[in-house]
Amino acid sequence: xxxxxxxHVAAACLLAFAGVSAAEAQTVPVAGExxxxxxxxxxATTPAGDRTSDARSWLERMSxxxxxxxxxxxxxxxxxxxxxxxxxxxxxxxxxxxxxxRLVSLDGSGxxxxxxxxxxxxxxxxxxxxxxxxxxxxxSLLKALPTPGPKLDKxxxxxxxxxxxxxxxxxxxxxxxxxxxxxxxxRLWLDAETAMPLRSVVGDGAGRQVEQIxxxxxxxxxxxxxxDIEPTVDATGFQWVRTGRKLAAMxxxxxxxxxxxxxxxxxxxxxxxxxxxxPGSPVPAQHLIFSDGIAAISVFIEPASxxxxxxxxxxxxxxxxxxxxxxxxxxxxxxxEVPAATVREIASSVAPLSGSATAxxxxxxx
Amino acid sequence: MTDQIREQLSALxxxxxxxxxxxxxxxxxxxxxxxxxxxxxYALIGETLRAPGGxxxxxxxxxxxxxxxxxxxxxAEAPSSVHTKTGAAHVAxxxxxxxxxxxxxSAAAVxxxxxxxxxxTQQVAQSDAGxxxxxxxxxxxxxxxQSQRLASYMVAHSQYSTPMVRRNVLTGLxxxxxxxxxxxYEIGEAR
Numbered sequence: 001x002x003x004x005x006x007x008h009v010a011a012a013c014l015l016a017f018a019g020v021s022a023a024e025a026q027t028v029p030v031a032g033e034x035x036x037x038x039x040x041x042x043x044a045t046t047p048a049g050d051r052t053s054d055a056r057s058w059l060e061r062m063s064x065x066x067x068x069x070x071x072x073x074x075x076x077x078x079x080x081x082x083x084x085x086x087x088x089x090x091x092x093x094x095x096x097x098x099x100x101x102r103l104v105s106l107d108g109s110g111x112x113x114x115x116x117x118x119x120x121x122x123x124x125x126x127x128x129x130x131x132x133x134x135x136x137x138x139x140s141l142l143k144a145l146p147t148p149g150p151k152l153d154k155x156x157x158x159x160x161x162x163x164x165x166x167x168x169x170x171x172x173x174x175x176x177x178x179x180x181x182x183x184x185x186x187r188l189w190l191d192a193e194t195a196m197p198l199r200s201v202v203g204d205g206a207g208r209q210v211e212q213i214x215x216x217x218x219x220x221x222x223x224x225x226x227x228d229i230e231p232t233v234d235a236t237g238f239q240w241v242r243t244g245r246k247l248a249a250m251x252x253x254x255x256x257x258x259x260x261x262x263x264x265x266x267x268x269x270x271x272x273x274x275x276x277x278x279p280g281s282p283v284p285a286q287h288l289i290f291s292d293g294i295a296a297i298s299v300f301i302e303p304a305s306x307x308x309x310x311x312x313x314x315x316x317x318x319x320x321x322x323x324x325x326x327x328x329x330x331x332x333x334x335x336x337e338v339p340a341a342t343v344r345e346i347a348s349s350v351a352p353l354s355g356s357a358t359a360x361x362x363x364x365x366x
Numbered sequence: 367m368t369d370q371i372r373e374q375l376s377a378l379x380x381x382x383x384x385x386x387x388x389x390x391x392x393x394x395x396x397x398x399x400x401x402x403x404x405x406x407x408y409a410l411i412g413e414t415l416r417a418p419g420g421x422x423x424x425x426x427x428x429x430x431x432x433x434x435x436x437x438x439x440x441x442a443e444a445p446s447s448v449h450t451k452t453g454a455a456h457v458a459x460x461x462x463x464x465x466x467x468x469x470x471x472s473a474a475a476v477x478x479x480x481x482x483x484x485x486x487t488q489q490v491a492q493s494d495a496g497x498x499x500x501x502x503x504x505x506x507x508x509x510x511x512q513s514q515r516l517a518s519y520m521v522a523h524s525q526y527s528t529p530m531v532r533r534n535v536l537t538g539l540x541x542x543x544x545x546x547x548x549x550x551y552e553i554g555e556a557r
Binding site: 062063066067077079082084086088103104105109111112113120122124127129131133135188197200202211213241271272276278279287289291294295296298300313315317318319320322333335336337 | 510512513514515516517518519520521522523524525526527528529530531533534535536537538539540541
C-alpha cells in the first residue's frame with residue numbers, strides 16, 4: 001500500500017462533517033432496514049452482490065490499515081451523555097511487527113491506555129490506578145477471528161457507496177446493518193486511499209446513535225518515534241493492579257471449566273478459550289471469546305470466591321455492555337460491543353455442559 | 367403508542383416525570399393493554415432506567431416479553447429456534463415463573479421503586495387499584511473495586527476483538543466517567 005501524504009487538517013475540519021449529507025449524518029444502520037438508501041450514481045448501477053463483496057473487501061482493508069499503519073490522530077468520541085477529545089498514536093514495531101499504541105483522553109478523565117510489546121497498561125487517574133494486562137498472542141488470535149466472508153451476509157447487510165469528503169479526503173461509506181437485534185450496526189467513513197476510518201458510528205437496533213468517533217486530524221507517517229508511545233500520565237503514587245501470578249502458578253479451575261453459555265446469537269462461534277488471571281483473585285477466570293466476524297463477545301466465568309450470590313448487574317462503557325450474575329457458585333460476566341440485552345441473555349444462559357469441556361455449543365455454529 | 371407516551375414512560379422509570387403527569391399516565395396504564403405491555407418490557411429488559419449509557423430495549427426482545435405476558439400462566443412460551451436446538455437448560459429470565467407472575471400482575475397494577483444513591487428508596491409511581499407488584503431495581507455508582515473489575519474485563523476483551531472494535535472498546539474505557547452507573551435488577555433470581 002502506498003503511503004499517502006500526511007492528512008493534516010486544521011481545527012476547522014471539526015466541522016467537515018457538516019458537509020455530509022443529512023442522511024449520512026443522522027441515520028444509523030438499523031436491524032432489518034433495507035440498505036443503500038442513499039447510494040449515489042457511482043454505485044446505483046453496480047449489482048448488489050458486487051457491492052456487498054466490495055464492502056467486505058473494504059472492511060478487510062480497514063482492519064489491515066488500523067493494525068499496520070503508523071498514525072497519529074486526534075478525534076472526538078461522542079456517546080449519549082458526553083463528548084471528549086482524544087488522541088491515538090499507533091506505531092508498528094519494526095522488530096516484532098507488533099502494534100504499539102497510546103490512546104489518551106485529552107479533556108475528560110485524563111485516562112490513558114498504552115499497549116506496549118508485552119502488556120496493556122490502562123492509566124486511570126480518576127482512580128489513581130494502573131491496570132496491567134499481559135498481551136495475548138495476537139498473531140494466532142487474528143487468524144482465529146472469522147474474516148468478513150460471505151457467511152457474514154446471513155447476519156448483516158453490507159453496502160458501499162461514495163461519500164462526501166472528510167478532512168479533505170475522498171471517502172467510501174460502508175453500512176453494516178444487522179439483520180437481528182442481537183448486534184449493533186455500523187456506518188464507517190473510510191479514507192478512499194488508505195481505508196483508515198475517519199469517522200464511525202455505532203447504532204442500536206432502533207437506529208439511535210450509541211457512539212461516534214470522528215477524526216479531526218490524522219497523520220499517517222512512515223515511522224512514529226518510540227517516545228510518542230510513552231504515557232504522559234504521572235503515575236506516582238498510583239496503585240498498579242496486575243492480573244496476578246502467571247498462569248502456571250495458579251490453581252486450575254476445578255468446576256467452572258464445565259460451564260458454558262447454552263445460548264449465543266446465531267452466527268457467533270467460539271474462536272478462543274483461555275484462562276484469564278483477574279486482579280485480586282487467586283483463581284483465573286475462564287475466558288471464552290465468541291465472534292461473528294464483526295462483533296466479539298467475551299464470557300468470563302470465575303468462582304464466586306465466597307462472595308455469595310449477587311444480584312445481576314448491567315454496566316456499560318461506551319458502546320460496550322456487560323452483564324454479570326451469579327450462577328451455581330460462579331460469577332458469570334458477558335462483555336461485548338453488542339446491545340445490553342444480548343450480553344444479558346448470553347450470561348443468563350450459562351449452565352453446566354455434559355461431555356467435553358471444550359465442546360462448542362451447537363447454537364454457536366453458524 | 368406515540369413518541370410522547372414513550373418519553374413519558376422513560377421519564378417515569380427515570381423518576382423524572384412531573385408529579386402531575388404521573389397520575390395521568392398511571393390511569394392510562396390501567397386501561398391501555400398495549401401501554402402496559404410496553405411498560406413491562408421497558409422495565410424488564412433493563413434499559414428501563416435510561417441511566418447514562420442506557421438504551422431502550424430492542425424490538426425483538428420487547429416482543430418476546432410481550433409474548434410472555436400474553437401466554438397463559440403455566441404454559442411455557444414456545445422457545446426460539448435457537449433455544450429449541452439447545453434444549454431446556456436455558457430459561458430466559460423473563461420466562462422464569464417468578465418473573466412471569468410479576469409480569470402478569472403488572473398488567474393489573476404496577477408500582478415502580480427506584481433506589482438511587484442520592485435519594486434512597488423512592489416509590490415514584492403506583493396505580494390506584496388492584497394488587498401491587500414492585501419492580502425493584504437499583505441504579506448506583508460502582509465501588510472502585512467494581513469499576514476496576516469492569517475495566518479489567520474490558521481490557522481483556524479488547525485484546526480479542528478486531529482492530530476497529532478494540533479501538534472502540536478502549537475508547538469507551540477512556541470515556542467512562544468516574545460516575546459510571548451500574549444498574550442492578552432485583553427481579554432476577556440468582557441461580
